[in-house]
Amino acid sequence: MSGNRLTSHIATSAAKRSQAQYDISDLVADEVLDTIESITEYCGQFANPQTRLNGFSALRKIGKTIALSTNDTLGREVQERFQSGASLVDGMMKIINFMTPVEVRVIIEHKSNPNALWSKLQELEELAQNECIHPGIEEVLNLLDPARDEYEEEIDEDEDEDDVH
Numbered sequence: 820m821s822g823n824r825l826t827s828h829i830a831t832s833a834a835k836r837s838q839a840q841y842d843i844s845d846l847v848a849d850e851v852l853d854t855i856e857s858i859t860e861y862c863g864q865f866a867n868p869q870t871r872l873n874g875f876s877a878l879r880k881i882g883k884t885i886a887l888s889t890n891d892t893l894g895r896e897v898q899e900r901f902q903s904g905a906s907l908v909d910g911m912m913k914i915i916n917f918m919t920p921v922e923v924r925v926i927i928e929h930k931s932n933p934n935a936l937w938s939k940l941q942e943l944e945e946l947a948q949n950e951c952i953h954p955g956i957e958e959v960l961n962l963l964d965p966a967r968d969e970y971e972e973e974i975d976e977d978e979d980e981d982d983v984h
Contacts, residue, residue, distance in 0.1 A: 844896030851897065852906055855881060859910035864917050871922060875914045876936060879943055882907050882953055886946035901952040908955040915962050927964050937963075 855878060862874035885901050888894030901907065915923065929935035940960055947953040961967055 840891060840893035840896070844893050847893060848897045848900040851881065851885070852900075852904075855906050855910045859913050862914045862917065866917070868919065868922050871914055871918055872925065872936075875911060875918075875926075878907060878911050878914070879936070879939055882943050882956070883939075883946060886943065886950050886952060889950070898950060898952055903954065905953070905955050907953050908959055911959045912962060915959065923963055 858874045858877055862871045866874070885898055885907075888898055926936050926940075928937075930937045932938060940963070943953075944956050944960055947956045
């Protein structure tokens with residue numbers, strides 16, 4: 820195969836793969852949404868506390884996977900579905916609302932540990948902001964730690980004052 824034909828063949832194959840990924844992206848996104856809904860339902864009021872924690876952590880991992888899925892057509896198309904939809908955030912909020920104060924404390928008590936769930940939630944928040952997905956993710960962290968919300972409001976006020984001067 821000559822160089823031009825090989826280049827053309829590679830480009831055609833890549834375009835076909837890209838189209839195939841585009842074609843299945845709605846199916847994949849729907850499957851992700853169904854999984855989020857199932858996890859959320861499974862982690863309701865009468866679930867074991869560890870089940871709720873595991874489910875909440877699983878939703879975080881799903882959110883991170885979506886945020887990091889920009890390397891191909893399928894990933895970008897799925898990610899696009901989460902730019903305006905708040906299903907992940909809604910699921911996380913529902914699980915938090917079923918948690919006891921002790922369960923919430925387990926999530927936020929090791930804030931300085933980079934391997935702790937709290938740190939991983941902060942990472943997800945940053946990824947979501949960078950990729951413009953999971954609208955409202957900051958509310959998940961604020962619900963877990965209301966003091967964080969107050970602290971961020973103080974920072975915003977200080978920045979506003981700096982802008983005035």
